[in-house]
Amino acid sequence: MLLKRKGIKYNVPGVVSVKRQGIPELDEVRQWIEGYVKRVANLRDERDRGVTLLALRDAIEEWLRFYESQGALVEPEWIRVRNFDALLEKNAALFLKVVGKRRLQEERKQVAPNEERWWWWLDKKVEEERKKRLKRTATILGGVALILVALYFFVFRLPPREQQYLNALTAAEQALQNQAFEEVLTHCQEAITIFPERPTPYVVAAIAAEKLGKTREAEHFHQSARALYEKEEDFFLEEAGWYFRAGMLEEAKGCIARVLQKDPENLTALNLLGSIYEAEDNVVEALKVYQLVLDLAEKKNEITLIPVAKMKIGMLQLRLPLSLPLPSPGGE
Incomplete structure (x- = not known):
C-alpha cells in the first residue's frame, strides 16, 4: 500500500489495504500495528527501509484516531502501539545509526511533520538525552569534587594546631622506639604546649623521664596525666600501652594488673597482655590469654575481636612445642 503524507508517497512493505471508500478496515490497521511492533523490535533490519517505519507510524496514528472518533473501542490498540513507541524512543540512537541521521533530516524536510509526531524528531530526542547525560555527569563530577575538597579540608587536612600536635606526638613515639629519650621529652613538651589539656603527652613524657632517671620530673608528668583521666583504669591502660612501646614489659604488666583488678573482663587490657x-x-x-579474649569476645558479641583472637591462637599454636598440650577452651 502507498501511504501519502503531504504529497510524499511511502511504499510500506507488508501493508496491503482492502479499502472501503478509501478507508482501511480496522483489522487492516491492526495488521499495520503488528508490522510496526515487529519492525521496532528488530531495528537493525531497517537499514534498507529508510524512514518507512515512521510513515507506517503516521498511518497508524491517523487511522486509529479516525476509528476512535467514530466510537470504536481502540484502547487496546493504543496501548500496544505506545508500548512499542517507548521501545522506539529508548532505541532512538540505534535507529539513527541504522537509518542515518542525514537521511532522516532530509525526509523530514519533505514531510514537514509537527512536533506532536515525535517519531520524526528522534534525532532531536537523542541530542536532548545526550545533553541531559552530560549535565548529569557534570553535576555528579561537581558533587564528587566538592566532597573531595571538603574531605581534604575537614578530614585529611587537619587544622594547623591539630597537625602540629599530631606531628609532635608522632615524633615522640618514633624517638621512644629509638630509645632517644631526651628527644621524647622535647617533642612531648611541644605537644603539651599546644594542647595542655590532653593527657597522652604527659604519659609518654613520664616514661621517658623515668628511663632517664629523672624521678621527680617523671612523677610530675605521671600525676599530671592521671589528673586528666576521668577513670583510673583508662589512665593505666594508656600507660601500659606506652610502656609496651618502650619495651618496658614488666611495667606494662603492672599497669594491666591494676586494670584487671577492677575489671577482670577488660578486653583491651587482656589483648595487650597477650601481646606482652x-x-x-x-x-x-x-x-x-587469647583463648580468654576469644571466649569473652564471643560472650559480649565483640565481632571485630573474634577473628583477631582466632588468628592469634592459630599462629601461636604453630609455635607451641609438640610436647605441650594445647590450652583448652575457657583457658583451663
Whole structure:
C-alpha cells in the first residue's frame, strides 16, 4: 500500500489495504500495528527501509484516531502501539545509526511533520538525552569534587594546631622506639604546649623521664596525666600501652594488673597482655590469654575481636612445642 503524507508517497512493505471508500478496515490497521511492533523490535533490519517505519507510524496514528472518533473501542490498540513507541524512543540512537541521521533530516524536510509526531524528531530526542547525560555527569563530577575538597579540608587536612600536635606526638613515639629519650621529652613538651589539656603527652613524657632517671620530673608528668583521666583504669591502660612501646614489659604488666583488678573482663587490657606474653616468647601464657579474649569476645558479641583472637591462637599454636598440650577452651 502507498501511504501519502503531504504529497510524499511511502511504499510500506507488508501493508496491503482492502479499502472501503478509501478507508482501511480496522483489522487492516491492526495488521499495520503488528508490522510496526515487529519492525521496532528488530531495528537493525531497517537499514534498507529508510524512514518507512515512521510513515507506517503516521498511518497508524491517523487511522486509529479516525476509528476512535467514530466510537470504536481502540484502547487496546493504543496501548500496544505506545508500548512499542517507548521501545522506539529508548532505541532512538540505534535507529539513527541504522537509518542515518542525514537521511532522516532530509525526509523530514519533505514531510514537514509537527512536533506532536515525535517519531520524526528522534534525532532531536537523542541530542536532548545526550545533553541531559552530560549535565548529569557534570553535576555528579561537581558533587564528587566538592566532597573531595571538603574531605581534604575537614578530614585529611587537619587544622594547623591539630597537625602540629599530631606531628609532635608522632615524633615522640618514633624517638621512644629509638630509645632517644631526651628527644621524647622535647617533642612531648611541644605537644603539651599546644594542647595542655590532653593527657597522652604527659604519659609518654613520664616514661621517658623515668628511663632517664629523672624521678621527680617523671612523677610530675605521671600525676599530671592521671589528673586528666576521668577513670583510673583508662589512665593505666594508656600507660601500659606506652610502656609496651618502650619495651618496658614488666611495667606494662603492672599497669594491666591494676586494670584487671577492677575489671577482670577488660578486653583491651587482656589483648595487650597477650601481646606482652608474645613479646616475651611465652607462648603458653599468650595462648591462655587469647583463648580468654576469644571466649569473652564471643560472650559480649565483640565481632571485630573474634577473628583477631582466632588468628592469634592459630599462629601461636604453630609455635607451641609438640610436647605441650594445647590450652583448652575457657583457658583451663
